[in-house]
Amino acid sequence: MEFLEIGGSEPYRSYWEKYLSRGLLLIFVVDSADHGRLPEAKKHLHRLIGTNPVLPLVVFANKQDLESAYPIADIHEALALSEVGNDRKMFLFGTQVTEDGSEIPWVMQDARDLIAQLAADAQ
Numbered sequence: 444m445e446f447l448e449i450g451g452s453e454p455y456r457s458y459w460e461k462y463l464s465r466g467l468l469l470i471f472v473v474d475s476a477d478h479g480r481l482p483e484a485k486k487h488l489h490r491l492i493g494t495n496p497v498l499p500l501v502v503f504a505n506k507q508d509l510e511s512a513y514p515i516a517d518i519h520e521a522l523a524l525s526e527v528g529n530d531r532k533m534f535l536f537g538t539q540v541t542e543d544g545s546e547i548p549w550v551m552q553d554a555r556d557l558i559a560q561l562a563a564d565a566q
């Protein structure tokens with residue numbers, strides 16, 4: 444399985460749609476503590492998934508270790524995930540990673556298994 448990580452900053456955004464058309468699923472990572480940018484993340488997410496009505500979507504609400512992080516329910520609301528529709532498989536995980544990557548939380552392992560399954564189903 445091949446993963447392509449495309450940065451979220453402005454200069455990289457033009458690549459999103461280009462590569463998405465060749466992808467088996469979309470993994471969209473947001474910073475749960477960056478409250479100010481969630482509306483922008485929501486806008487881009489909905490624009491992206493609007494190009495393919497059935498592409499499976501996995502959202503990582505990352506940085507859950509930070510005190511200021513929005514809980515999952517708030518991320519769900521902020522990204523308007525209830526508007527994603529019933530034709531698409533959609534999953535939302537609260538995630539966090541350690542700085543040196545030494546610990547892989549169980550939720551990441553579950554997410555990995557799910558992603559592998561979704562990719563296999565899409566092939």
Ligand SMILES: Nc1nc2c(ncn2[C@@H]2O[C@H](COP(=O)(O)OP(=O)(O)OP(=O)(O)O)[C@@H](O)[C@H]2O)c(=O)[nH]1
Binds near residue numbers: 451505508509
């Ligand atoms: N506390 C905490 N910090 C994190 C977590 N994940 C990433 N970081 C830190 O956030 C900073 C930015 O991480 P990047 O992954 O480079 O940022 P990014 O937003 O993905 O950058 P682009 O790929 O350019 O969009 C780094 O200092 C990471 O160590 C997390 O779960 N918790």
